[in-house]
Amino acid sequence: MANSVKDLMDFYKDVEREVYLDIENSAPVASDVLEEMLPYFTTRAYGNPGVTHKLGWEAYETVMDAAETIAKYIGASTAEEINFTPGDTEANNLALLGVALASRRDKGKVVISEIEHLSIINIVPLLKRMGFEVVKIPVDGEGFIDLDALSDAVDKDTILVSINMANHEIGTIEPLKEAVEIVRDRNPDAYIHSDASDAYGRIPIDVSSLGIDLMTLSSYKILGPRGVGALYVREGVRIERIIEGQVGTQRLWPGIENTPLIVGFRKASDLMFKDFEKLRGYLGSLRDRLIKGILDSVDDTILNGPQGDKRAPDNINISFLRSEGEALTIELSLYGVYASSGSACTRRMLTPSHVMTAIGREYEAAHGSILMKVTRLHTMDDIDYVLEVLPKAVERIRSITPSGGD
Amino acid sequence: MSRVPLPYGAKILELFRNPKNLGRMEDATVSAVAGSPACGDMIAIYLKIDDDTEVIREATFESYGCAANIAASSILTEMIKGKPIKEAWKVSWRDIAEELGGLPSVKYHCGILAVGALKRAIREYYRMRGFHPDWLPEELTREEKQALEEEELAKVLTRKIGMGGGKKSDRSGED
Numbered sequence: 043m044a045n046s047v048k049d050l051m052d053f054y055k056d057v058e059r060e061v062y063l064d065i066e067n068s069a070p071v072a073s074d075v076l077e078e079m080l081p082y083f084t085t086r087a088y089g090n091p092g093v094t095h096k097l098g099w100e101a102y103e104t105v106m107d108a109a110e111t112i113a114k115y116i117g118a119s120t121a122e123e124i125n126f127t128p129g130d131t132e133a134n135n136l137a138l139l140g141v142a143l144a145s146r147r148d149k150g151k152v153v154i155s156e157i158e159h160l161s162i163i164n165i166v167p168l169l170k171r172m173g174f175e176v177v178k179i180p181v182d183g184e185g186f187i188d189l190d191a192l193s194d195a196v197d198k199d200t201i202l203v204s205i206n207m208a209n210h211e212i213g214t215i216e217p218l219k220e221a222v223e224i225v226r227d228r229n230p231d232a233y234i235h236s237d238a239s240d241a242y243g244r245i246p247i248d249v250s251s252l253g254i255d256l257m258t259l260s261s262y263k264i265l266g267p268r269g270v271g272a273l274y275v276r277e278g279v280r281i282e283r284i285i286e287g288q289v290g291t292q293r294l295w296p297g298i299e300n301t302p303l304i305v306g307f308r309k310a311s312d313l314m315f316k317d318f319e320k321l322r323g324y325l326g327s328l329r330d331r332l333i334k335g336i337l338d339s340v341d342d343t344i345l346n347g348p349q350g351d352k353r354a355p356d357n358i359n360i361s362f363l364r365s366e367g368e369a370l371t372i373e374l375s376l377y378g379v380y381a382s383s384g385s386a387c388t389r390r391m392l393t394p395s396h397v398m399t400a401i402g403r404e405y406e407a408a409h410g411s412i413l414m415k416v417t418r419l420h421t422m423d424d425i426d427y428v429l430e431v432l433p434k435a436v437e438r439i440r441s442i443t444p445s446g447g448d
Numbered sequence: 449m450s451r452v453p454l455p456y457g458a459k460i461l462e463l464f465r466n467p468k469n470l471g472r473m474e475d476a477t478v479s480a481v482a483g484s485p486a487c488g489d490m491i492a493i494y495l496k497i498d499d500d501t502e503v504i505r506e507a508t509f510e511s512y513g514c515a516a517n518i519a520a521s522s523i524l525t526e527m528i529k530g531k532p533i534k535e536a537w538k539v540s541w542r543d544i545a546e547e548l549g550g551l552p553s554v555k556y557h558c559g560i561l562a563v564g565a566l567k568r569a570i571r572e573y574y575r576m577r578g579f580h581p582d583w584l585p586e587e588l589t590r591e592e593k594q595a596l597e598e599e600e601l602a603k604v605l606t607r608k609i610g611m612g613g614g615k616k617s618d619r620s621g622e623d
Contacts, residue, residue, distance in 0.1 A: 049458035053465070366488055368514040372464060385488050385514070394488065405602075409488035442518055444481070444492045444510035445472055 057378035061424045063414035064380045065263060065356070066210060071306065072265035072419060078309040079267065082302035091299045092290025101301050105291055108308035112259065115315050116238075117248035118274055125273045125294045126304055130239040131161040133258040133273035136294060137235045138165050140281040141202045141256070142174055150201040151175040155187050156400040159210050159237055163396065179205070184348040185214030185401050192221055196228040203234050207241035207257075211384065211397040211413055212347030213357025215245060222253045233279060239263055239271075243314035244322065244355050255279050261303070265417055266310030270303035313418070321418055325355035328416040328425055332358050335429040340436050344407050346398065358414040359384075361398075361407035365439040370412060373439055377431040384411040453552035456515060460548050463519035468526055469508045476508075478576065480569035482595040483561045486602030489513040491521050493565040495528075497573060502533045509562075516548075516555040520562040523547050528566065534583055537570055539563060541591060557594065564595030 062070065071079075082088065087104045089097025109121035118124065127133040142152065152169055154162055156178045166176045177195045180188050187205060196203060203225050208215045218236060225232055238247060239260035249257060257274040261267060275281055275294065283289075287296030314321060337343055342363040347353055362370060367383025374381055384395030385408075393399075398408035416425075473479070473494035483490040490513060496506040507525035511518045524544055528536040541559035545551035551559055567589055574580055588596070 046457075047454065050454075050456065050461060052458065053461050364512075366513050366517075368488070369464070369518060372461075372515045376465065405486040405488070409485070442467065442470060442510065443512045444490065 053376060054378070057376070059424075059427050060378040060380070061420070061428055062380045063358075063416065063420075063428070064382050065415035065417060066413055067382055068268065069262050069265055069417070070419075071262075071267050072310065072313070074313060075266055075306050075309045079302045079306040082305050087301055090290060091301065092288075101299070102291060104301055105299050105304055108304045111308050112272060112311055113274075115247075115311055116242070116257065116259070116274060117250045117252075118276075119250070120277065123274055123277055125275055126292055126299060126307075127271050127273055127295050128269055128300075129271040130159070130237070130258055130260045130263075131271075132295070133271045134159065134161040134237055135165060136273050136281075136284055137256045137258060137275075138162060138169065138202065138204060139284045140294065141233055141235070141279070142169055142172060143282040143284065144280040145201045146172065148201070149173045149175075150199040151177060151195075151197065153177045153179060153192070153195045153200055153203045155179045155181060155205050155216070157181050157185055157209050157211070157214075157397045158204065158206055159239065162204055162206075162237060174201075175199075181214075181400050183402050184352075185209050185212045185216075185346075185397070186348075186352075187216055187221065189217065189220055189224060193224045193228060196225050196232060198229055200225075200229050200232040203232055205234075205236055207236045207238040207247070208245055208354040208357070209347065209397065210237075210240045211395060212359045212401065213240070213354035214347050215241070215352050215354060218252060218254070226253070240354055240357070243311060244325065246318070249274060249276070256281075261307035261310060263415075264310045264314050265419065267303045267306040270300060270307045272307070322355050325416055325418065328420055328422070329353075329355055329358055331422065332414065332416070332425050332428060333360070335425070336360055336432060339429065339433050344403070346401065346403065346407075346411055356415045356417065358416070359411060361403065361411040362436050362439075363406055363410055364443050365410050365436055366443070367410050367412060369442070370410070370435060370439050373435040374412075374432065377435060379428050379431060379435075381412050381414045383409075383413065385409040453550075455552055455555060457549040460516055460519040460551075463522045463548075464515040467509075467518055467522040469506075469522060469529070470510070471508050472510055473506065473508045478569050478573040480565050480572055482565035482568060482599075483513070484599050484602035485512050487598050489517055489558065489561055489598065491517065491561050491565045493521070493525070493562075493569050495569050495573070497533065499577070504528050504531055504533060504536055509565075513558065513561075514555075516551060516558040517561070519548055520544050520551075520558045521565075524562045524566060533570055533573070534581070536566065537584070539566065557598070560591045560594045561598070564591040567592050568595070 087100040089101045091101040091105045109124040233255040235256035237258045242259045243264040255276045259272040261270045344361040346359040367385030384398040394408035476494035477497040479494045492510040494508045509521040544559040
């Protein structure tokens with residue numbers, strides 16, 4: 043195939059401003075984070091934290107310090123409860139498969155929500171092959187889990203319940219406290235995992251008062267590096283490794299700890315929690331300006347997910363009827379605005395995002411959904427630029443769409 | 449050296465940005481649709497045909513779909529304009545892929561759908577005129593079959609979304 047990226051770049055020459063909002067799929071590392079990381083690649087603490095000599099001890103200190111700091115931010119009691127993994131996907135896999143492996147003799151039931159990330163949804167066939175029953179809890183039109191269905195689903199055979207804290211696509215902050223009470227009431231022995239990839243650093247989390255057993259944390263979504271994430275595992279939880287190798291300080295993930303990335307994860311966390319409430323307010327104001335601006339200036343739009351403080355402060359997800367989402371993301375990109383879509387086309391398949399269908403969006407709204415996330419580095423000027431070009435982009439795509447409808 | 453294929457080449461992006469022959473044709477001789485918005489892929493083709501010579505004078509399209517879908521439809525209209533219907537019938541999705549500078553396998557169906565719409569329009573034209581030329585096969589072509597398959601899938605999908613989601617999104621209405 044002769045297609046080359048170089049030829050495609052010519053289309054982006056005249057872009058006057060770039061606003062990257064595709065944080066769901068990848069994100070830049072903030073420069074203040076990178077600065078902190080750099081010495082650890084070359085001169086500092088590059089030993090193996092599990093090895094007993096000076097460079098190992100320096101690395102040990104660095105990794106443990108990061109784990110303690112992150113533990114503190116989520117109300118965990120010890121650094122040992124923070125298990126660094128190579129990412130959010132790996133942390134979710136470790137949580138579900140690790141707990142399932144530890145219960146493989148008894149089998150039992152795993153309960154998840156319908157709108158989990160694919161790094162949970164796509165484990166389901168494997169869990170079934172391993173002999174577990176898997177039940178998916180439905181959600182309402184705004185993405186809130188059906189607590190009655192949860193209560194019905196959890197029984198004495200349930201080994202694990204996994205419910206995301208804030209949804210990655212539509213930002214719904216789940217009623218986790220209520221969910222935990224229901225699960226405990228139905229079966230005090232069932233473990234509760236929460237994928238907090240879209241909550242950590244943006245929503246206050248206290249695992250102790252929340253009473254959950256496992257939780258996934260993301261680095262890149264708070265402008266830390268990719269290639270690192272963490273799984274909080276409460277002390278005493280029965281879980282096994284899902285990969286094998288030389289075990290160092292991270293008993294659940296063998297292999298050499300990636301100290302520079304862990305340092306970056308920690309620094310990115312520090313920067314989110316330094317002035318947490320103020321930052322949350324700032325993200326929320328960017329989000330609300332963007333949502334309101336779009337709904338006011340473009341007709342036939344639907345906000346996906348709830349409004350206000352039950353929505354993650356960084357999440358914007360809007361469906362544009364009569365415009366296919368993949369085409370719209372490409373059109374937006376030609377203006378220098380980067381977003382993603384729940385459309386089938388971006389996903390290289392014929393079905394739209396499972397989150398969109400779970401909240402009852404008709405195909406047109408699902409294929410026409412655009413997901414954007416704001417970060418602490420975005421400015422009001424960025425938002426205003428998006429509001430300037432987005433209506434033009436939607437209009438152009440709509441002009442291509444068959445006018446007669448279906 | 450073999451790489452993971454890039455979904456888009458410059459030609460596709462150019463046609464996406466500046467599509468040729470875009471829009472509904474009010475005085476079309478015949479038109480046809482393939483695909484369904486449920487699958488996020490639908491192409492409408494409009495043809496103006498000279499009945500005496502059986503030559504396609506004009507061809508336009510509308511598309512609800514990804515950039516490849518738009519580019520494939522656009523290039524197809526270019527390829528068939530001025531051609532006798534018999535020649536236009538022979539255009540394959542591979543010809544479209546070639547004209548576009550290559551289509552990766554995940555986007556083949558965009559080319560197939562465009563050809564499917566064209567073939568349907570041609571069949572409809574002869575049905576309207578009430579005769580069946582020798583060269584026109586009775587059996588559906590691969591492109592037409594695939595368009596049907598996508599439409600069938602879309603029906604299932606629509607039913608699934610319509611039922612499941614509608615009920616769930618209206619929690620207050622449950623018992």
